[in-house]
Amino acid sequence: MTYRFHPEAQAELQEALVFYQDRGLSLGEDFAFQVFAAVQRMIAHPVAWPIVDDPVRRCLVNRFPYAILYTVESDL
Numbered sequence: 001m002t003y004r005f006h007p008e009a010q011a012e013l014q015e016a017l018v019f020y021q022d023r024g025l026s027l028g029e030d031f032a033f034q035v036f037a038a039v040q041r042m043i044a045h046p047v048a049w050p051i052v053d054d055p056v057r058r059c060l061v062n063r064f065p066y067a068i069l070y071t072v073e074s075d076l
Contacts, residue, residue, distance in 0.1 A: 001043050001075065009069075016066065034062050046072045 005013065013035065021028030038061045042049070049059045058067045 001046065003039055003043060003070075016064075020064075031061075031064055034064055035066070035068070037062065038068055042068065042070055 017028050017032055020031040038059050042057075042059050047057075049057045052058045052069070055071050056069050057071070058069050060067050
């Protein structure tokens with residue numbers, strides 16, 4: 001299974017990464033790690049998270065106040 005970020009989500013992710021990098025203490029690295037760990041969980045178990053607005057699901061990012069909204073699509 002593959003994934004891709006919507007361009008607006010990619011921009012929001014980049015802004016959040018810069019925000020946490022500016023705070024120091026390797027928060028930027030921790031944030032990026034937690035986001036991509038959430039993505040890996042979604043890939044491994046795509047229907048495990050609740051539907052918030054059919055067909056959109058939401059997976060919370062550990063340790064940070066963010067959620068990833070996603071849909072499961074065929075790999076055609």
